[in-house]
Amino acid sequence: MKFAEKAVIMNASEMNRAIKRMAHEIIEANKGIDNLVLLGVQRRGVPLARMLGEAIKAVEGSEVPQGALDITFYRDDLSTLGPTPQVASTEMPFDVTGKIIILVDDVLYTGRTVRAALDVIMDWGRPEAIRLSVLVDRGHRELPIRPDFVGKNVPTSQREIIKVKVLEFDDKAEVVVGEVAAE
Amino acid sequence: MILKNKDVLGLEEISAEEILGVLEMASRFRAVFDRPVRSVPIMRGRTVVNFFHEPSTRTRISFELAEKRLSADIINFSSATSSFTKGETLRDTAENLAAMKIDMLIIRHNSAGAAQYLAKVLECSVINAGDGAHEHPTQGLLDIMTMRQRLGDLRGKKVTIIGDISHSRVARSNIWGLHKLGAEVTLCGPPTMVPGGLARLGVNIEYDLKKAVADADVLNVLRIQLERHSSASFPSNREYHRMYGITEDVVRTLKPEAFVMHPGPMNRDVEISSTVADGPRQVILDQVANGVAVRMALIYLLSGGDPGALSPAQE
Amino acid sequence: MEWSWQRIPSEFLVTGVKLCRRGKLGKRKGFLHVRKGRIEGLGVGIPKVEGVPALDGEGLICAPGFVDLHAHFREPGHEEKETIASGCKAAAKGGYTSVVTMPNTDPAIDNSGMIRYLIDRGREAGLCRIHPTGSVSPGLKGQGMTEFGDMVNAGAVGFTDDGMPVENGGLMSNALKYADVLGVPIITHAEDKSIVGKGCMHGGYWSARLGLVGMARAGEDVAVFRDVELARSSGAHLHVAHVSTKGAVEIIRRAKAEGLRITAEATPHHISLDHSRCRDYSPLFKMNPPLREADDVNAVAEGLADGTIDCLATDHAPHTDTEKEYQFDQAPFGVTGLETALGVGITYLVNTGIMDMGKLIQCMSETPARIFNLPAGRLEEGAEADFVLFDPERQWVVAKDDFQSLSHNSSFLGETLTGRVTATFLGGRLTWRDQD
Structure with a gap:
């Protein structure tokens, strides 16, 4: 499958601004950072959660505990799994029971990833609340799921693909829109 | 895939x-x-x-x-x-x-x-x-997984499989898998239980237990299937234990980091002595x-x- | 006058064929003249008779009807696998006109009544001459002797417990002496069960690799050696069935050099296939003796070529599809052979240069008839007109729906063989004609 890039929606500094704003919103909504943990969805939600954590620390002066969530074993599309399932792992360095969890992902689309992520969290314990934070909301929800914190709303067609690039994996931070190109 | x-x-x-x-x-x-x-x-x-x-x-x-x-x-x-x-x-x-x-x-x-x-x-x-x-491929894989947890890359590592190789599916799966990962496999047991035909698979065959375990990194001890040996391929459990049983005395001769595996269920004090089976050198529950x-x-x-x-x- | 397949006249000619006689294939085209079921005349060139209908056999070889010394027709007892009638059809399709049947039916062929029954059933079928053997021991139980004399009078041509060895050496020794007086051989299924155990394939690299219990070569070698020594001490005629090891070939070669009355046969599968065929656990490669190693296959084929082994015998052993769908270790031993023997012989012996066509045909007709004293196997004036016409170059794929036998358990299914029977005649009557 070939990806043809059409346009850059957010560049690195726009991404940073959006994350800073989301950090403020999270602190505001939570009235501080007590009991708060950040959980990034593997893979690109994890660096985004780290960036959010840094932005929160810059404001509040202390660390928010962070974890990583692998949803592979919770997907609802086993038979259409990719050629090589990404090997990533869940890291849960805290007890989730009683915590307020900020679930962090890069793009919100159908909502199925978030559904799976909610199930993973429930298997680890019973948090007080789970909030959803995404860098891009591109619409086309298939499940009744709504984000609490959004970096940017991007109306898209179903054919389009949104790619969030982060320094850890892509040597570059930006958000692009593109399409599957005919080969 | x-x-x-x-x-x-x-x-x-x-x-x-x-x-x-x-x-x-x-x-x-x-x-x-x-x-x-x-x-x-x-x-x-x-x-x-x-x-x-x-x-x-x-x-x-x-x-x-x-x-x-x-x-x-x-x-x-x-x-x-x-x-x-x-x-x-x-x-x-x-x-x-x-x-x-x-x-x-x-x-x-x-x-x-x-x-x-x-x-x-x-x-x-x-x-x-x-x-x-x-x-018995899943047993082979779990054995290899257990070995890799201890030894990392198995290339050049020496694995000695001891027991009734003739009747053992565990041995055959171990041989294929270990070979592919570059380990060196030695088979050991009474000649009635170690088919010479397997040498063509590129394994060493050594009937003397002392020599077979001397520089081994892993001993994989097979269950002796008592029920299968109506036509005397070994004289008695006692003799088997004395000649091929993995006892404290055998373990003492191993390299310090070498360890003992067994696919279970064990015949205690036949192929493996109880002290070894319960001792610090075995990884049997990791295998499980x-x-x-x-x-x-x-x-x-x-x-x-x-x-x-x-x-x-x-x- | 025209010749018609539909109505074979009582007198006819086959012309334009190469005749195969006494171990030699004619270089020039010749003819065969049949009259009232017997061979009236034969020779090279064009016959000097007039007004006799003729068939043009251009491109075909005309050979004596084949003689099989080793077939299991399963009747009575296992008519789901084969009957005398279906076995005779399979024989005719393979070019055979005389077949020696094995006595391990259920009940066993261990008395003169059973011998007569088989011969009668064969006559009813009318497609080939059945020459039964009787069992050495009653019920093939390995204890005591059957009434050899009575059975020979009824038409038995030899004795054997084939399928099982005669484990008791004393019994074997007595059987050899006793049969010798009656002028018939003892056929040995040479196998030491205490060595072979529960083996289901040859004991070697492949059995070790596949995790199947192996049958050591020594199990056959030891048994052949014992029976050869027993034959030496009695001076009797011992016929060694289905030789499969290089060791057995060597023992027989030495015994023959010493002038012992030993004859031997080899099967088409043992001169062509080795134990690696078992690699997919297909019971179509499970038989006893088992497929051995490449050097055994070569030794057996060479033994056949140099005369150590006298003849090719099929060990035709039909089993139902269901039985051959059991797992390898549980499926019965045996494969069919009558309908593929010629093709296997040409493909694996003649076309590989191991032996020439004349010698192969002799191994399938004249020699087996001679060693068992059967009135068959020769193309000559006055003899019964038992003959076969075959195309030595015709290639065909062995297919399940192309068998006359009730069973399809051939090791050669799916293989392309060269050489196929066009027509078979028994006493001047057509018993098989290839339809395509």
Whole structure:
């Protein structure tokens, strides 16, 4: 499958601004950072959660505990799994029971990833609340799921693909829109 | 795809790359065991049949646990028919299973080749849980996983398999798998139990236990199958223990970091002395835990099916 | 006058064929003249008779009807696998006109009544001459002797417990002496069960690799050696069935050099296939003796070529599809052979240069008839007109729906063989004609 890039929606500094704003919103909504943990969805939600954590620390002066969530074993599309399932792992360095969890992902689309992520969290314990934070909301929800914190709303067609690039994996931070190109 | 075929019949037909892929997946599943909820929902709605045509407790329980931890629907089906009463042919069994539209079949059978046969006639995936004296690939994989946890890369490592190689499917799967990962395999046991024909597979054959274990990194001690030896291939348990039993005295001669494995169930004080079986040099319970993880990984990977596009929804 | 397949006249000619006689294939085209079921005349060139209908056999070889010394027709007892009638059809299709049947039916052929029954059933079928053997021991139980004399009078041509060895050496020794007076051989299924055990394939690399119990070569070698020594001490005629090991070939070669009355046969599968064929656990490669190693296959084929082994015998052993669908270790031993023997012989012996066509045909007709004293196997004036016409170059694929036998358990299913029977005649009557 070939990806043809059409346009850059957010560049690195726009991404940073959006994350800073989301950090403020999270602190505001939570009235501080007590009991708060950040959980990034593997893979690109994890660096985004780290960036959010840094932005929160810059404001509040202390660390928010962070974890990583692998949803592979919770997907609802086993038979259409990719050629090589990404090997990533869940890291849960805290007890989730009683915590307020900020679930962090890069793009919100159908909502199925978030559904799976909610199930993973429930298997680890019973948090007080789970909030959803995404860098891009591109619409086309298939499940009744709504984000609490959004970096940017991007109306898209179903054919389009949104790619969030982060320094850890892509040597570059930006958000692009593109399409599957005919080969 | 990590696994190229729809079935896992033996380590003979699996590549080193596939073995490593399975083991990597298995280690992810091992992580799930440490959570409060030890199962994941990925196999919901899939039906796995455990068809055990030969008595087995450990392997069956391990497979069952693996399937339950993947949330599959399970049917256990064991026929207590002895190898001498023929009863239903395997083809009849296979056709019945096919008509029931199952997703996967786990087969244990006393005839070598039974898993191959079913894999050929069934559309669903088949995992060989041991066929006669041929192969026992999940045991081979869990043994290799346990070795790698201790030794890392197995290239150049020396593994000595001791016991009744002739009748051992565990030995054959170990030989194929270890070879592919570059380990050096030595077979040891009484000459009546170590078929010379296997030398052609590139293994060393050493009948003297002392020499066979001297520079080994791992001893894989096989169960002596007392029930199979009506026609005297060794004089007595006592003599076997004295000549080939892994005792404290043998363990003392090992390299300091070498360790002892056993696929279970053990005949204590026949092939392995109780002090060794309960001692600090064995990794037997690691093998058991790895067994569940390896089986989860295989079931999961074989269920992945269609190597189609990653759905954009999950990108 | 025209010749018609539909109505074979009582007198006819086959012309334009190469005749194969006494171990030699004619270089020039010749003819065969049949009259009232016997060979009236034969020779090279064009016959000098007039007004006799003729068939143009251009491109075909005309040979004596084949003689099989080793077939299992399963009747009575296992008519689901084969009957005398179906076995005779299979024989006719393979070019055979005389077949020696084995006595391990259910019940066993261990008395003169059973011998007569088989011969009668063969006559009813009318497709080939049945020459039964009787069992050495009543019920093939390995204890005591059957009434050899009575059975020979009824038409038995030899004695054997084939399928099982005669384990008791004393019994074997007595059987050899006793049969010798009656002018018939003892056929030995040479196998030491205490060595072979529960083996289901040759004991070697492949059995070790596949995890199947192996049958050591020594199990056959030891048994052949014992029976050769027993034959030496009695001076009797011992016929060694289905030789499969290089050791057995060597023992027989030495015994023959010493002038012992030893004859031997080899099967088409043992001169062509080795134990690696078992690699997919297909019971179509399970037989006893088993497929051995490549050097055994070569030794047996060479033994046949140099005369150590006298003849090719099929060990035609039909089993139902169901039985051959059991797992390898549980399926019965045996494969069919009558309908593929010629093709296997040409493909694996003649076309590989191991022996020439004349010698192969002699091994399938004249020699087996001679060593068992059967009135067959020769193309000559006055003899019964038992003959076969075959195309030595015709290639065909062995297919399940192309068998006259009730069973299809051939090791050669799916293989392309060269050489196929066009027509078979028994006493001047057409018993088989290839339809395509």
